[in-house]
Amino acid sequence: MGADRQAGELSAAVEAILAPAVSKIGFDLEGLKVTKAGRRLLVRVLVDKDGGISLDDVAVVSKACSKALDESDTAGGPFADAAYTLEVSSPGVDRPLTEPRHWRRNIGRLVAVQFGEEPVIGRVTAADKRGIELEADGVRRSATYAELGPGKVQIELR
Incomplete structure (x- = not known):
């Protein structure tokens, strides 16, 4: 073996x-x-x-x-x-967001994610068992998990 x-x-x-x-x-x-x-x-x-x-x-x-x-x-x-x-x-901030619970735990955070073919950076405003809502450039967008690639939390320096 x-x-x-x-x-x-x-x-x-x-x-x-x-x-x-x-x-x-x-x-x-x-x-x-x-x-x-x-x-x-x-x-x-x-x-x-x-x-x-x-x-x-x-x-x-x-x-x-x-x-x-x-x-x-x-x-x-x-x-x-x-x-x-x-x-x-813990998995750390660089862990890809791939499960609904990962997205739920990152509500309020800035993330980079593929929305279909389009890369988007926005703030997660909601997440449930079906998908997420994201605000990017003042526009709210929603997608099911099947429509998303893995998300990556963006580090914000204040």
């Missing part, structure tokens, strides 16, 4: 363990990557929630993830015979 396939299967096994643990405490699992770091495995977990996350939130999620992984190890889980390092963080 190739190393990429093994890494993919390991990541899928870890996600199956961590997604419910993270969701149970009110967070969304936004990303997960498992890589080898010498003899150890490095587990990088990205989480978010409405309103953003604080350092205290990172600590809470880290404890929940550690507990879930440790409990799975005693049941022959993916790390039963391997040491691992766990890193928990």
Whole structure:
């Protein structure tokens, strides 16, 4: 079995363990990557929630993830015979906006996005399960998620 396939299967096994643990405490699992770091495995977990996350939130999620992984190890889980390092963080401002929850969490922010073939920079004024509203150059525009490319939050210096 190739190393990429093994890494993919390991990541899928870890996600199956961590997604419910993270969701149970009110967070969304936004990303997960498992890589080898010498003899150890490095587990990088990205989480978010409405309103953003604080350092205290990172600590809470880290404890929940550690507990879930440790409990799975005693049941022959993916790390039963391997040491691992766990890193928990937020996705950061450079994460592409691809899910309705990403757009909802960025209402009020300036974003760059493809509206069909047209690149647009505007402020997100609304987002729901169907699509978004954006104000660009004084004009309100709306689109469904299917009509949009990934959005990118623009850094505004004041």
